[in-house]
Amino acid sequence: MKSPEEERLLLYTVARLLTGNLPPDPFPETDSLTSLLVHHGLGALASDRIKHNNHWKTCFSPSGMNYLDKTVIPGKARRKLVSNALKDVYKLFNADSVLLFKGLALGEVYPEVYQRNPGDIDLITRPGEFQQIAATFKNAGWQQLPTVHWKRTNEIQDHYGFAAVFKHPASPVTVDLHRAPVDRTEPFWIPPEDLFAKAVHVMLSEGIEARVPHWEDHLILAALHSVRHGYFRLDWLLDLHFTLQEWKEHIRNDSFYRRCREWKVYRAVRTGLELSMMVYGRQPHPLQHIAMDRWTAWSLQRRSAGNLIHGHMVRQGGGRRVLAMADLLDDMEGMVHYLLHTAFPPVSVLQEANDPDPALGWYVKNRAKTLGSVLWHSK
Numbered sequence: 614m615k616s617p618e619e620e621r622l623l624l625y626t627v628a629r630l631l632t633g634n635l636p637p638d639p640f641p642e643t644d645s646l647t648s649l650l651v652h653h654g655l656g657a658l659a660s661d662r663i664k665h666n667n668h669w670k671t672c673f674s675p676s677g678m679n680y681l682d683k684t685v686i687p688g689k690a691r692r693k694l695v696s697n698a699l700k701d702v703y704k705l706f707n708a709d710s711v712l713l714f715k716g717l718a719l720g721e722v723y724p725e726v727y728q729r730n731p732g733d734i735d736l737i738t739r740p741g742e743f744q745q746i747a748a749t750f751k752n753a754g755w756q757q758l759p760t761v762h763w764k765r766t767n768e769i770q771d772h773y774g775f776a777a778v779f780k781h782p783a784s785p786v787t788v789d790l791h792r793a794p795v796d797r798t799e800p801f802w803i804p805p806e807d808l809f810a811k812a813v814h815v816m817l818s819e820g821i822e823a824r825v826p827h828w829e830d831h832l833i834l835a836a837l838h839s840v841r842h843g844y845f846r847l848d849w850l851l852d853l854h855f856t857l858q859e860w861k862e863h864i865r866n867d868s869f870y871r872r873c874r875e876w877k878v879y880r881a882v883r884t885g886l887e888l889s890m891m892v893y894g895r896q897p898h899p900l901q902h903i904a905m906d907r908w909t910a911w912s913l914q915r916r917s918a919g920n921l922i923h924g925h926m927v928r929q930g931g932g933r934r935v936l937a938m939a940d941l942l943d944d945m946e947g948m949v950h951y952l953l954h955t956a957f958p959p960v961s962v963l964q965e966a967n968d969p970d971p972a973l974g975w976y977v978k979n980r981a982k983t984l985g986s987v988l989w990h991s992k
Contacts, residue, residue, distance in 0.1 A: 630669060653924075655848055688730065691730060692720065702788060708823055710738070711736040716732045718823065721818060733789050736791060763775075799841070801841065802877075812827060813828070832857070833882050840916075847892070853896075888921070
């Protein structure tokens, strides 16, 4: 168990390495450092930074360097797999029918695109076109994988904006097909039509033309993603650092602020941007000119170096996400509504399509079990 001072030094060292600065003195224990980098998906970037700086080379043992180097080829292979799968997606329908966002697109702001693990392919569909695009995937042999809400009726899924997951017919790559970037069971709602209205075209490194959210909107989505899960990844915060460097000419402070307020995500986005700045250095961001209120400052204090290193704020379980998102809401009304809606959601959110009228006792039992989990994991 590391002390808070040791955790802060470890996080500070990671940040200096990844942003191209010199190593600190004192230097933390290297096994913990390499393990942390790999755990947060940053091994390939760290390997490249060390190889190009003799000061860092002397800090790592051959075994430590070998540990980081082993992440480079898998990183390149994963990027290749996912980008090839995206090409197959665009063979099924026009790229303008969906928006590409997060992982694969954000890799473009890194020194080398493979240094950001793309995960899966995240796509947002136009309002009203989800069923058509989902059917296209199925007809082309993509397998729909089970998700939490996949047995709900289509009407319920459309209303709440639930996503579906499809696996490539011949590749270990999945597409997260979103009706909206965040579904209505969460406290944040971003209308997909707003994203399509300002969307732009970009050319990915592999020569693939994709339609993506406008830079301001995409930064909001990335900042929201970095904090809204109740757990953390240092690469999500690094996304913001590099994005602010690469996209600064496309982002205007006033319109960015208005968009955050319009979508009621100001405090969550501000928290993500401030956390990135606290970890990786004072990269200017479009909300920093606004005086920080006490509630936002408190939400930052709760997310300590230890939280970021360990990857979560509270113990594992359903309660961590609820409690960690409550302090990110812009007003008390939104917080109360979110907590009540989470504790006692409409029956339609829980019932399956083949059980249109579940018994009251079933609902009460389900809620008691969930609330018990929340209380237990909040200890």
